[in-house]
Each structure stands twice: as C-alpha cells, then as structure tokens.
Amino acid sequence: MDIFNGIAQRLNALKIAFHYTPELAPESSLHPDELASIAHASPLRRREFAAGRLCAREAVRTLGVAGDISLPRGQFRQPIFPPGIAGSISHTDGMTCAAAAFARDYRALGIDIQILGRTVSEDASAQILNGDEMEWISIPDGILTVFSIKEAFFKMTRCLTDTPYWFDKVSVRRTEKSDTLICMYSTPAGIFEKETEFRRNDRYIFSFCTLRADEKLTGINL
Numbered sequence: 001m002d003i004f005n006g007i008a009q010r011l012n013a014l015k016i017a018f019h020y021t022p023e024l025a026p027e028s029s030l031h032p033d034e035l036a037s038i039a040h041a042s043p044l045r046r047r048e049f050a051a052g053r054l055c056a057r058e059a060v061r062t063l064g065v066a067g068d069i070s071l072p073r074g075q076f077r078q079p080i081f082p083p084g085i086a087g088s089i090s091h092t093d094g095m096t097c098a099a100a101a102f103a104r105d106y107r108a109l110g111i112d113i114q115i116l117g118r119t120v121s122e123d124a125s126a127q128i129l130n131g132d133e134m135e136w137i138s139i140p141d142g143i144l145t146v147f148s149i150k151e152a153f154f155k156m157t158r159c160l161t162d163t164p165y166w167f168d169k170v171s172v173r174r175t176e177k178s179d180t181l182i183c184m185y186s187t188p189a190g191i192f193e194k195e196t197e198f199r200r201n202d203r204y205i206f207s208f209c210t211l212r213a214d215e216k217l218t219g220i221n222l
C-alpha cells in the first residue's frame with residue numbers, strides 16, 4: 001500500500017485530506033439520503049458506493065469537521081460535500097479512495113484510481129486518445145494513464161459547467177516532471193491548461209488535479 005501513503009503525504013502537503021480502503025462497506029453505514037440515491041443499484045454497487053462515502057467522511061473528518069456528515073449525490077452524479085468543503089471519490093476493483101479540502105483553499109478537486117494491466121479495446125482507445133496522444137498506445141499502461149488523468153480532470157471540472165463535454169475536448173501533454181501531465185481543455189473561450197499529477201505502482205495508477213479557490217477556469221468559470 002506504499003503508493004497510498006505517498007499519495008496521502010503529497011496531498012496532505014497541499015492541505016488535502018485523503019482516505020482509502022481496500023474493503024467494500026455495508027450499506028447500513030449510509031445515511032438515508034445517500035441510500036435513497038443508490039436504492040436501485042445492485043447490492044455490490046451499494047457497498048461500493050458506501051465505501052466511497054466512508055472514505056469521503058473520513059477525509060472530511062481529518063480536516064477537523066465534526067458532527068454528522070452526509071454526502072448525497074448531485075445532478076451530475078457527483079458527491080455533494082458539506083458546505084465549505086470540496087472533494088472527490090474514486091473506485092477501482094474493490095479499492096476506494098476519497099479526497100477533501102476546505103473550499104477556502106480549493107474550489108474543486110478531482111481524483112481517479114485505475115487498476116493497471118487491463119486491456120483497453122481499440123474502440124475505447126480511440127475515444128480516450130486524440131491526435132498526438134497515440135504515442136501512449138505503445139507505452140505499457142499508457143492508455144490507462146491518459147484515461148486516469150482525464151477522468152480526474154473531468155471530475156474536477158464537470159460540476160463547474162452546464163455544458164457536457166467528452167474526451168475529444170481534452171488533450172494531454174508531457175511536462176518536465178515524470179509524474180505530471182498537463183490537461184488542455186478546449187472551451188469556446190480558449191484553452192484551459194491544468195497540471196494533473198499521477199502516481200503509479202505495479203497495480204494502480206492514481207491521478208489528481210486541483211482548482212485553487214482563487215483560480216479561474218477559462219471559458220466555464222464565469
């Protein structure tokens with residue numbers, strides 16, 4: 001689990017709390033309003049959802065927020081964190097993690113975890129990768145890396161806009177840092193660029209990006 005300790009340390013240095021669990025959680029741990037939003041899902045999905053809420057609650061508590069914490073689901077299926085808190089949740093193959101920070105520090109966060117070694121179909125690759133990104137096909141787990149980065153970016157930005165968008169609007173480019181790519185999001189107002197970090201070991205890749213409270217998101221952050 002070294003990767004998760006490293007992630008927690010990196011995020012803590014940015015004043016972001018992080019919590020993870022390799023276990024599903026009982027649905028009895030959900031608040032009634034949380035359970036209502038997942039009532040029609042399979043039992044396994046309800047336990048996965050409960051694990052996400054458990055991690056998110058722990059992350060929020062780590063910030064020092066006390067009391068009863070409920071995280072219902074929003075109109076874009078995003079988790080609604082308590083007032084004054086920004087956060088994000090991700091799952092893969094039984095592993096769940098969540099991050100939370102004060103909204104006075106961050107307007108939005110996006111995290112994503114993927115299990116490595118999965119084969120990505122040609123069709124899926126064609127949806128994930130744009131133009132110059134085709135080089136990632138020949139890199140081991142390269143497509144999953146780009147996918148994870150874009151999913152984290154998507155979660156950070158999606159709730160700030162009423163305009164849905166898809167992978168074709170976001171491209172990545174390398175930086176001098178081996179654990180950071182830049183997401184370039186094309187909006188009618190121009191291209192918004194955002195550094196997105198990732199960490200990987202032989203089993204997982206974890207990506208995250210942050211929008212500081214004072215940062216503008218060109219084109220959609222009016």
Ligand SMILES: CC(C)(COP(=O)(O)OP(=O)(O)OC[C@H]1O[C@@H](n2cnc3c(N)ncnc32)[C@H](O)[C@@H]1OP(=O)(O)O)[C@@H](O)C(=O)NCCC(=O)NCCS
Nearest residue numbers: 049052076077078079089090091150154155158166167170
């Ligand atoms: C929303 C989405 C990113 C979730 O990713 P996923 O691979 O299904 O699964 P993850 O486990 O990583 O994330 C799921 C969690 O993301 C969160 N989430 C869901 N929709 C979200 C949204 N619109 N905004 C922010 N977070 C969201 C939820 O917490 C969810 O877990 P929960 O339902 O248990 O609460 C994905 O389903 C999706 O719709 N992607 C859009 C495709 C796309 O265009 N992506 C990239 C564009 S650059």
